[in-house]
Amino acid sequence: xxxxxxxxxxxxxxxxxxxxxxxxxxxxxxxxxxxxxxxxxxxxxxxxxxxxxxxxxxxxxxxxxxxxxxxxxxxxxxxxxxxxxxxxxxxxxxxxxxxxxxxxxxxxxxxxxxxxxxxxxxxxxxxxxxxxxxxxxxxxxxxxxxxxxxxxxxxxxxxxxxxxxxxxxxxxxxxxxxxxxxxxxxxxxxxxxxxxxxxxxxxxxxxxxxxxxxxxxxxxxxxxxxxxxxxxxxxxxxxxxxxxxxxxxxxxxxxxxxxxxxxxxxxxxxxxxxxxxxxxxxxxxxxxxxxxxxxxxxxxxxxxxxxxxxxxxxxxxxxxxxxxxxxxxxxxxxxxxxxxxxxxxxxxxxxxxxxxxxxxxxxxxxxxxxxxxxxxxxxxxxxxxxxxxxxxxx
Amino acid sequence: xxxxxxxxxxxxxxxxxxxxxxxxxxxxxxxxxxxxxxxxxxxxxxxxxxxxxxxxxxxxxxxxxxxxxxxxxxxxxxxxxxxxxxxxxxxxxxxxxxxxxxxxxxxxxxxxxxxxxxxxxxxxxxxxxxxxxxxxxxxxxxxxxxxxxxxxxxxxxxxxxxxxxxxxxxxxxxxxxxxxxxxxxxxxxxxxxxxxxxxxxxxxxxxxxxxxxxxxxxxxxxxxxxxxxxxxxxxxxxxxxxxxxxxxxxxxxxxxxxxxxxxxxxxxxxxxxxxxxxxxxxxxxxxxxxxxxxxxxxxxxxxxxxxxxxxxxxxxxxxxxxxxxx
Ligand SMILES: [Zn+2]
Numbered sequence: 001x002x003x004x005x006x007x008x009x010x011x012x013x014x015x016x017x018x019x020x021x022x023x024x025x026x027x028x029x030x031x032x033x034x035x036x037x038x039x040x041x042x043x044x045x046x047x048x049x050x051x052x053x054x055x056x057x058x059x060x061x062x063x064x065x066x067x068x069x070x071x072x073x074x075x076x077x078x079x080x081x082x083x084x085x086x087x088x089x090x091x092x093x094x095x096x097x098x099x100x101x102x103x104x105x106x107x108x109x110x111x112x113x114x115x116x117x118x119x120x121x122x123x124x125x126x127x128x129x130x131x132x133x134x135x136x137x138x139x140x141x142x143x144x145x146x147x148x149x150x151x152x153x154x155x156x157x158x159x160x161x162x163x164x165x166x167x168x169x170x171x172x173x174x175x176x177x178x179x180x181x182x183x184x185x186x187x188x189x190x191x192x193x194x195x196x197x198x199x200x201x202x203x204x205x206x207x208x209x210x211x212x213x214x215x216x217x218x219x220x221x222x223x224x225x226x227x228x229x230x231x232x233x234x235x236x237x238x239x240x241x242x243x244x245x246x247x248x249x250x251x252x253x254x255x256x257x258x259x260x261x262x263x264x265x266x267x268x269x270x271x272x273x274x275x276x277x278x279x280x281x282x283x284x285x286x287x288x289x290x291x292x293x294x295x296x297x298x299x300x301x302x303x304x305x306x307x308x309x310x311x312x313x314x315x316x317x318x319x320x321x322x323x324x325x326x327x328x329x330x331x332x333x334x335x336x337x338x339x340x341x342x343x344x345x346x347x348x349x350x351x352x353x354x355x356x357x358x359x360x361x362x363x364x365x366x367x368x369x370x371x372x373x374x375x376x377x378x379x380x381x382x383x384x385x386x387x388x389x390x391x392x393x394x
Numbered sequence: 395x396x397x398x399x400x401x402x403x404x405x406x407x408x409x410x411x412x413x414x415x416x417x418x419x420x421x422x423x424x425x426x427x428x429x430x431x432x433x434x435x436x437x438x439x440x441x442x443x444x445x446x447x448x449x450x451x452x453x454x455x456x457x458x459x460x461x462x463x464x465x466x467x468x469x470x471x472x473x474x475x476x477x478x479x480x481x482x483x484x485x486x487x488x489x490x491x492x493x494x495x496x497x498x499x500x501x502x503x504x505x506x507x508x509x510x511x512x513x514x515x516x517x518x519x520x521x522x523x524x525x526x527x528x529x530x531x532x533x534x535x536x537x538x539x540x541x542x543x544x545x546x547x548x549x550x551x552x553x554x555x556x557x558x559x560x561x562x563x564x565x566x567x568x569x570x571x572x573x574x575x576x577x578x579x580x581x582x583x584x585x586x587x588x589x590x591x592x593x594x595x596x597x598x599x600x601x602x603x604x605x606x607x608x609x610x611x612x613x614x615x616x617x618x619x620x621x622x623x624x625x626x627x628x629x630x631x632x633x634x635x636x637x638x639x640x641x642x643x644x645x646x647x648x649x650x651x652x653x654x655x656x657x658x659x660x661x662x663x664x665x666x667x668x669x670x671x672x673x674x675x676x677x678x679x680x681x682x683x684x685x686x687x688x689x690x691x692x693x694x695x696x697x698x699x700x701x702x703x704x705x706x707x708x709x710x711x712x713x714x715x716x717x718x719x720x
Contacts, residue, residue, distance in 0.1 A: 240682040241646020244639055267474045267505040274445040275476040290445050376696045377689065381635045385689030388682045 018065040018073035018080045021058050023188045023211075024180025028059065031175060036066045036073060043173050045145050045154040047130065049161050050177025053210025056157040057095075057128050059177060063155065064091050068120040079120065090120045095128040106137035110144045113152045123152045130156035131163035138165040145171040179209050189218055205339055208322060213315065226253050230316045231340060234323045235349045237391045246390075247383035254312035254379075258305055266301045273297055313379055317366050320390075324363045327351040331359070353392045365389035405430050407490060409497045410513045413523030417563050419499055422521045423468055426497060434464040437495075442469045442479070449478035456491045466495040472506040483509045487516055528660040532560045539570040540581070547573075550583035553664045557599045558590035594625050598633030605710045606637055606672050608717035613710045617703075627695045627706045634709065635688045637672075642681050644669035680716035687712035 015022060015029060022029060035042045046063070048056045065083035066073030068090065074080055082088035092112045094105060109125055117123040127133075133141065145154060145168065156172055158164045180188075185204035188211065189195045195203070195218045203218035206227065216223045230253065233246045277290045322339040323346060329336050330351040340347055354362070369386035373379050411422045430437050440455045455467050469475070469483065486496065487509070498513060500506055514520065526535050533552050540547040547555075559569045569590065573581055576589075590596055597620045604613035621627065643659050644666055652666040659666070687709045694705035 239646065240642045240678045240685070243682065244642040244685075245646070263503040264505055267503050270474040271444065271476050271505065274447065274474065275478070277446050294445065372689065372693050375693055377692045378632060378635065380639075381685075381689050381692055384635075384639065385686045388686055391682075 017075035018062045018069060018084065020075060021188060021192060022055055022062050024184035024209075025055070025059060025177050028175050028177055032059070032063050032066070033073075036063075042153075044148040044152060045172035046156065047161065047164065047169060047172035047174045048155065048157045048177060049159065049164075049174060051179050052159060053207070053212055053214075054177045054179055055211050056177055057126075058211075059175070060126055060128075060155040060157055061086065064088070064124045064126065064153075067122050067124065067153065083124070086126070088120070088124075090117045090122060091124045091126065093126045093128065096132060100134050101127075101129065101132045101137045102134075103137045103140050106133070106140035110140060113144050113154070114149050116149065117151050121151065123149070124155060125152065126155045126157075128157050130168065131158040133165055133168060135165070138168050142167055142171070180211070182209055185209050185211055185214050189214060193218065195219070202342055205337065205341065206319075206322075208318070208339060226257065226316075227319050228343065229253060230319045231323055231343045231346055233320060233387070234390060235346050235353075235392060237387055238394050239391065240388060243387035243391060244384055246387045247380055250313065250316055250383050250387075251380050253316060254309050257312050258308045262301075262305055262308060266305075269301070270294070270297060310373055310379065313373060313383070314370055317370050317386075321363060321366045323347055323350060324359050324366070327354065327359050328356060331356050350392070362390050404433070405495055406517075406519045407495055408487075408513060408516055408518035409495070410510070410518045410520045411497060411499045411523060412510075412520055413500075414502045414525045415523040415563065416501075417567060418523035418526070419501075422523060423497060423499070426495075427466060427468075430464070430466055430495060436463045437466050438463050439466045439468065442467060444471045444475045444479055447476050447479045449482065452479070452482040452486055456486060456494045456496075458491075458493070462493075464493045464495070466497065468497045468499070470499050472498050472500040472509055473503050474501075475506055475509075480506055480509050484512060487512045490516075526563050528662075529556055529560065529665060530656055530660060530662045532556045532563070532566060533662040533664070535563070536566065536570060539567065540574070543570075543574040545574055546580040548580065548582045549664055551581050551586045553662070553668075554583045554586040554596070555590065556662070558586065558593045558596040561595065594620075594629045595633060597625055598630040599637075601630055601710070602633045602637040603672075605634060605713045606641065606676075606717065608675060608714050610711060610714035613714065614707060617706060617710065621703050627702050628692075631688060631692045631695055631706060631709070634706075634713070635685070635692065638681060638685050638688060638713075640665055640669045641673055641676060642685070645673050645676065645678070645681065675718045677719070680719055683716045684713045 015026075019029060019033075046060070048060050050056050050059075061084045062073070065075070065080040068079040068083050068088060069077055070079065071077070079088065083091050086093040092109070094101070094109060096105070109127070113123065113125050115123060144152075148154070154172065156164070156168070161169050161174060182201070182204045185207070186197065186200045189200035189203060190197055193200075193215060199218050200214075203214040206217055207214035217227065230250065233250065237243050237246050273293065277293060323343070326338040326340050326347040327350040329338060330347060338344060338347055350359070365386045365388075369382045372382040372385075405426055409426060411419045413419065427437075427439060438459060442452065442455065452467070452469075456465065459465065469479070472480075472483075475483075483498070490496070498509070498518075500510060526532055533556055536547070536552045536555055555566070555569060555573075559565045573585065573589065577585055587596075597616070601613050601616045601620065604616060617630065620630065640661060643661070644655065647655050647659060652670070653663050655661075656663040656666045661669075691705040691709035693699070695702040699705050
């Protein structure tokens, strides 16, 4: 692509330039592009909201690229590329795995926000999980949001406006993203990740248009296997012992995934920290300040592991939920394509075994389990209580 | 299980202590060093921590000392070792030094894999320290502790001890030591009760035992007493859930010897026997209702409800009502 303006294809096709990965968001794109083109339509704080997997961070990063690019977001230049991957000198990204954003982190951001841009037109502060701002850390940001340094732009992301402190929310312009269509996500996987259309279509449908999840399903066999195992829970449970067993299996799947992803990453982090700490060479015991930093890291890692496990379970529950959604479709005799087209046997068995009313009960129970796990109920116990409601008649 | 022997074994020049259970790893190192000191009382022991490790330090540690004593270099945390430390270890393994014993500890994961492989190839002695996780593992651990101390402990007492302080292996180990030091003769459940009966978990188990036996009055009395003395309801709910879970598992597992079943379900044999006795009077649907009641109570005690104690009471009443109803 070249030229001075960003050129799109026909309206129903993928957007172009730096926006090319922001799929299915025509209304939001219009607002953002206007702000790039016309400084009067620009404001210093934006809140991107949208369901998980809708591409909040992708949209915010593309916006950053468009603001910094001399051609308004060509998608080709260094400004565009580095804004999108978060390495641009004038873009600071706060992405956290922890359950909350601390005051110290917030103050650091305020400091960064106070500096003027080094190379570009704007200094951009991107907070990926603004819903994790606490009362205290949110307050630490307020002044900077209210009286910003002239060329500073805040981009905040969160699942929904309700998840963000009112005080923060009220100081930002909202950009609402929607769940992209299965076709949009399929097309994105084909173009961006080079996945064949059939696999891309399966993955987009199975992931219910969650872009990141769709990509994982399309590229990682073990994640497909885990999903199949999760789906099969719907026909496995015939009594209370099976329910307890199924809950244990769901838990195990999540924990194995956690260990696979985090064990080495945590060891790596710790090694890095240890390498930078200036303990006395050959010291036989570690001085207190070293100990304190190690303890802090271990605590953060534990928090992250907890969150990760919960996220994994939640994802599995969404997968399971989709089976019952499909079963309702089958009940209704609809010609709508199933989310779990590849596991049609499971869906049909559920539809045959359960009345529509029982299917709805199962869906409610999955929702209750998600809520409980979010509220700190022991995950295994929450899953057991749910699995009991997924029992099929003998 | 092998009997412990008091004759110190000769320690080879390379030892790998591998596995996530820190307590076992520490003990393995202690016992290696003890053995070393038998043959070499003046051995110079050097601990190497990954924190602040500076490249080349290992080489300094292994170089011969002025007075020519033997050396033992203990490298902690290979699984989080810096690249420099890993490289130094590889260099050392390519050209080991006489009169040096190298002990390397590795918890878990892939980090340090080249060193691990090289150690194994160099025929290091490998000491496994697997995670002590299930109640069965913990019961074996306790039994081993008392056998080492040449003391007798009854099955009941092992059970009571694991229930009361089994959550943390170190606590369990120190409870064993305390019982060995403070008491004489055979240790039975009464002795354990005297020492650890006040623990939250022990209280939780008494409440749960009464509840799954259908004794509403007794379960409520125990619960109120516990709350009155300041026990948090959260762990009590956890124990209730755990007990019902075991009933469901054992109930679904069919016949078979309890030792076989225990292995299959990751439970201790006494737990299988206890669950089997308690299962009289329980039906599948009854257990299902009871588990769901406990899950609801857990949500309330974690902050979803106004009156956490009432939430637990209600769960107990549901459990005792469903007991015997099937
Ligand atoms: Zn550009």
